[in-house]
Amino acid sequence: xxxxxxxxxxxxxxxxxxxxxxxxxxxxxxxxxxxxxxxxxxxxxxxxxxxxxxxxxxxxxxxxxxxxxxxxxxxxxxxxxxxxxxxxxxxxxxxxxxxxxxxxxxxxxxxxxxxxxxxxxxxxxxxxxxxxxxxxxxxxxxxxxxxxxxxxxxxxxxxxxxxxxxxxxxxxxxxxxxxxxxxxxxxxxxxxxxxxxxxxxxxxxxxxxxxxxxxxxxxxxxxxxxxxxxxxxxxxxxxxxxxxxxxxxxxxxxxxxxxxxxxxxxxxxxxxxxxxxxxxxxxxxxxxxxxxxxxxxxxxxxxxxxxxxxxxxxxxxxxxxxxxxxxxxxxxxxxxxxxxxxxxxxxxxxxxxxxxxxxxxxxxxxxxxxxxxxxxxxxxxxxxxxxxxxxxxxxxxxxxxxxxxx
Ligand code: SF4
Numbered sequence: 001x002x003x004x005x006x007x008x009x010x011x012x013x014x015x016x017x018x019x020x021x022x023x024x025x026x027x028x029x030x031x032x033x034x035x036x037x038x039x040x041x042x043x044x045x046x047x048x049x050x051x052x053x054x055x056x057x058x059x060x061x062x063x064x065x066x067x068x069x070x071x072x073x074x075x076x077x078x079x080x081x082x083x084x085x086x087x088x089x090x091x092x093x094x095x096x097x098x099x100x101x102x103x104x105x106x107x108x109x110x111x112x113x114x115x116x117x118x119x120x121x122x123x124x125x126x127x128x129x130x131x132x133x134x135x136x137x138x139x140x141x142x143x144x145x146x147x148x149x150x151x152x153x154x155x156x157x158x159x160x161x162x163x164x165x166x167x168x169x170x171x172x173x174x175x176x177x178x179x180x181x182x183x184x185x186x187x188x189x190x191x192x193x194x195x196x197x198x199x200x201x202x203x204x205x206x207x208x209x210x211x212x213x214x215x216x217x218x219x220x221x222x223x224x225x226x227x228x229x230x231x232x233x234x235x236x237x238x239x240x241x242x243x244x245x246x247x248x249x250x251x252x253x254x255x256x257x258x259x260x261x262x263x264x265x266x267x268x269x270x271x272x273x274x275x276x277x278x279x280x281x282x283x284x285x286x287x288x289x290x291x292x293x294x295x296x297x298x299x300x301x302x303x304x305x306x307x308x309x310x311x312x313x314x315x316x317x318x319x320x321x322x323x324x325x326x327x328x329x330x331x332x333x334x335x336x337x338x339x340x341x342x343x344x345x346x347x348x349x350x351x352x353x354x355x356x357x358x359x360x361x362x363x364x365x366x367x368x369x370x371x372x373x374x375x376x377x378x379x380x381x382x383x384x385x386x387x388x389x390x391x392x393x394x395x396x397x398x399x400x401x402x403x404x405x406x
Contacts, residue, residue, distance in 0.1 A: 002028055002065060003058045007049035009083070009120035011108075012186040013151060013178060021053055029061060033068035036076060043101075043225030044069060047081035050120065057085035059094040066098035077101040079144070079224050087125050089132065096136045102172065102228050103133045104144040106220055107165060110157035117151055117186065127168045134169030142210070142231045144172035146220035151178050152189045155196075159203060166207045172227045175200050175214035192216065295347075300365060310352045311365065316343040319369060326374070327351045328366040 003021070010018040036044045046065050051058030062080050069078050079102035085091035095103065107130075111123040118126075134143045145165050147158065165173065175197060180188040194216065201214035211230035213222050295315035311327050319325070324342045339351035 001047050001049065002032060002061050003048040003051050005049075008052040009050040011118055011120070013108075013117060013148065013180075015181040015185070016049060021049070021051060024054065026061075026064075029064035029068040032065050033072040036069055037072055041076060043077035043079070043228065045079045045081065045104075045221040045224045047221070048083070050083040052086060052120075056091045056094065057083060057088060059085055059088070059091035063094045063098040066095070066100050070098075077225060077228055079104060079221070079228065081106065081220060084121055084125055084129050087128070092129060092132060093136065096133055099138060099141055101140075102142045102144050102224065103137060104146070104172075104220060105129050105133070106146040107161060108146060108148050109151055110153045110161045112157060113152055127164055130165065130170050131168040134171075140232065142171045142228060143169060144174070144220075144227070145170050146174045146176060148176050148178045149192045150188055150190050151186060158200065162200075162204050162207055162209075166209065171210045171231055173204050173209045173212045173214075174218050174220045174222060174227075175204070175212065176218045176220070177216040296367075298365075298367075310350060311339070311367075313341075313343070313349045313351075313367065314347060316347045316349055317369075318345075318347070319343065322372045323369055324372055325349060325351075326366075326368050326370045 004023070004025070005017055006019040006021045007014075007016045008018065008021065032046060046062065046069075048058055048062060051061075059082075062082055066078050066080060069076055078100050080095060080100045081104040082092075082095055084105065105126060107123070107126050109117045114121070114123045130143050130145060137143065147161060149158065162173065177192055177197075178186075178188055180186065197214045197216065197218075201212045204212040204214070211227045213227065296313070297315055298311055298313040301310045301312070313325070313327075316325060319342060324340050327339045327341070339353055341349035341351045343349040
């Protein structure tokens with residue numbers, strides 16, 4: 001769930017805290033993508049609070065989260081569950097243009113109960129959002145909604161709402177049981193029987209929904225990947241095949257890279273590092289300039305799949321004879337590589353890293369000045385910090401050995 005802990009709406013059935021949101025974390029989408037990578041998901045559902053305090057209602061956060069997941073994990077499916085952005089077509093367009101695999105917006109209840117149960121929303125507005133999304137999304141993407149039962153709706157009203165959703169082009173539907181989170185929340189009116197859930201599923205399928213999940217413990221993200229798969233059969237299999245092919249390709253490239261490394265770089269010294277830099281197939285990332293360290297710049301060069309990396313720095317301040325620069329690379333799966341160099345008189349330095357013999361990727365680069373014999377960086381030392389040299393802008397933060405990654 002993105003956008004913070006506080007929602008600017010106050011739906012009486014919902015347990016999310018409502019109040020004034022604190023801050024706007026534009027780095028959150030990148031961290032969401034990394035969290036999905038760490039969990040090894042092949043389909044992720046990203047939901048969020050309503051952010052009426054923001055001009056775009058939080059649309060950029062959703063759109064950027066989709067883009068970050070796509071960039072980091074091209075084979076991972078992405079579903080977003082969005083609020084109504086107060087009816088803003090431009091905000092919705094932002095999310096649609098990021099092309100989620102599934103765009104969800106929950107209607108939640110029937111029109112008669114809307115004012116009480118969805119006070120910040122309108123029934124017509126939610127249907128309009130879903131219809132617009134269907135019209136704007138490519139055919140490979142689906143729209144989805146959710147209905148919560150047990151809040152006072154009549155059976156005929158449920159059927160009518162399902163019809164309206166189909167008329168808006170919604171393809172995927174979840175039907176769920178309301179469970180009252182506390183005495184302060186909306187009163188539960190009834191428990192729906194499993195038989196009625198089964199009947200509603202059959203009715204919804206008869207209306208033309210491509211996939212319906214209906215049951216007391218169903219939630220809107222329940223079997224999300226499978227629901228999308230139902231609309232586009234073979235997608236998950238295809239993704240699994242792509243992932244398997246990628247693993248094989250990485251293993252092969254890694255083996256070739258390692259053999260190459262052994263052949264041309266046995267000495268682990270500076271001239272060998274220069275050989276790596278000039279070798280073919282080297283990927284170069286320019287480290288962006290740091291406002292807090294004027295003049296400092298650098299490049300990160302990696303052999304394919306980062307089996308071997310070289311950091312070249314320029315504009316480093318001179319150090320005394322008893323000092324040097326320490327450079328750290330941090331990787332997605334928690335590894336850290338460390339190196340050290342003393343800058344040449346022109347302020348340049350080069351540090352090379354022999355990564356572990358497995359495919360790795362780098363998400364941040366630390367550079368800090370330290371005593372020659374330092375074996376660790378004192379807590380709070382300011383560092384030049386190129387965060388995610390490939391995807392994100394640079395930052396500076398004090399080094400915290402307990403939390404090398406923010
Ligand atoms: S908008 Fe969504 S998160 Fe916010 S209170 Fe309503 S249901 Fe909960």
